[in-house]
Amino acid sequence: MTDENDLLKLAAKGNETAFLTLYQRHQGPVFRFALHMSGRVETAEEIVQEVFLALLSPVNGFVAANGSLQGYLIGTVRNMIRGHFRQGRRFVETEPVIAADMLDSLSKEQELRELHAAILSLPPNYREVVALCDLEGLDYSQAASHLGCPLGTVRSRLHRARAILAAKLQKRARRNGDGQLCPLRGTVVPIAKKGVTR
Amino acid sequence: MNEDIELIDKMRRLAAALPREAGPEIGDRLMAAVRARQPRRPPLWIYLAAAAACAALVFSLTLARRQPGAADRVYLAPGFIALPYSQSGVPVENAVVIRVQMRPSELTSMGVAVPAAASTARFNADILVGQDGVARAVRLVD
Numbered sequence: 001m002t003d004e005n006d007l008l009k010l011a012a013k014g015n016e017t018a019f020l021t022l023y024q025r026h027q028g029p030v031f032r033f034a035l036h037m038s039g040r041v042e043t044a045e046e047i048v049q050e051v052f053l054a055l056l057s058p059v060n061g062f063v064a065a066n067g068s069l070q071g072y073l074i075g076t077v078r079n080m081i082r083g084h085f086r087q088g089r090r091f092v093e094t095e096p097v098i099a100a101d102m103l104d105s106l107s108k109e110q111e112l113r114e115l116h117a118a119i120l121s122l123p124p125n126y127r128e129v130v131a132l133c134d135l136e137g138l139d140y141s142q143a144a145s146h147l148g149c150p151l152g153t154v155r156s157r158l159h160r161a162r163a164i165l166a167a168k169l170q171k172r173a174r175r176n177g178d179g180q181l182c183p184l185r186g187t188v189v190p191i192a193k194k195g196v197t198r
Numbered sequence: 199m200n201e202d203i204e205l206i207d208k209m210r211r212l213a214a215a216l217p218r219e220a221g222p223e224i225g226d227r228l229m230a231a232v233r234a235r236q237p238r239r240p241p242l243w244i245y246l247a248a249a250a251a252c253a254a255l256v257f258s259l260t261l262a263r264r265q266p267g268a269a270d271r272v273y274l275a276p277g278f279i280a281l282p283y284s285q286s287g288v289p290v291e292n293a294v295v296i297r298v299q300m301r302p303s304e305l306t307s308m309g310v311a312v313p314a315a316a317s318t319a320r321f322n323a324d325i326l327v328g329q330d331g332v333a334r335a336v337r338l339v340d
Contacts, residue, residue: 011232012235013235013236013237014232014233014234014235014236014237015232016229016232016233019228019229019232020229023225023228027219027220027224027225028218028219031217031218031219031220032213032216032218035216035217036216041217044220045220045221045224048220048224049220049224049227049228052228053228053231056231056232056235108211111208112208112211112212112215115208115209115212116212116216119209119212130209134206134209134210134213135209135210135212135213135216136213137210137213162202162205162206165205166201166202166205169205
């Protein structure tokens with residue numbers, strides 16, 4: 001594998017192959033993390049574009065000695081998401097982003113939508129770890145590296161996030177059982193000022 | 199614990215159901231941005247103009263070498279010897295001849311052949327001085 005730092009330098013000079021290699025390698029995880037954090041495909045795509053454009057800049061801030069390129073890109077996404085919140089842009093799910101053709105039945109689709117909405121309603125600190133560990137399948141140490149926090153923090157946040165999600169889903173199940181159908185919507189939760197570390 | 203496993207399983211199914219990658223138009227836009235960064239080559243006519251300018255310069259330098267300067271060839275009267283390092287670009291128009299007495303060593307340094315027997319004597323010599331005050335040539339009188 002060619003060193004990513006070299007690929008980055010070549011891409012910044014306009015080498016299409018180098019950029020394509022980097023893009024194909026990293027756009028998926030970057031897009032999915034942005035999607036899990038924002039809840040909107042359009043926003044996630046916008047962020048992917050901004051992240052990779054920033055990467056092309058000669059002063060992009062990536063230092064190979066400080067960590068992996070993917071960790072740097074995830075960190076950039078987090079900053080951009082925070083920036084979006086600061087600018088007052090709201091991440092509200094306007095259209096279902098779950099592909100219906102991949103679901104067995106309507107009930108499963110509904111179940112997953114509720115889960116998705118519950119994840120989007122988590123505080124960003126918790127949403128980040130859920131996105132990286134549970135949705136993306138990274139291990140604790142990789143998530144800790146990407147988020148720039150200790151491994152124990154990832155573990156505790158994930159534990160707490162799962163507890164919140166379980167509670168929300170149980171509450172939903174009880175409501176549905178009572179016949180009070182009230183679909184969950186993606187709720188906007190501003191990025192917490194404290195606790196988001198990088 | 200079972201609840202956790204069930205929840206994680208649901209989240210994996212959710213992750214599989216969500217879009218995995220950004221749309222192709224994002225990649226296209228970014229590739230266009232990369233292409234815009236490629237250094238552009240100057241048009242062909244710039245290369246041609248530069249080559250023509252170089253050729254003209256070489257030609258004019260060659261020509262200048264072949265044709266001696268006006269100051270070199272015109273104003274040295276018979277018997278005068280041009281002084282080394284004194285041929286400026288200013289042509290000699292109003293020259294003055296100054297007669298001086300010079301030592302043989304001084305004449306030799308100016309390129310004038312002096313008889314070896316007269317090594318201590320002084321010789322009369324004419325110095326041709328241009329209107330710019332620069333001595334251009336020397337002539338042994340005796």
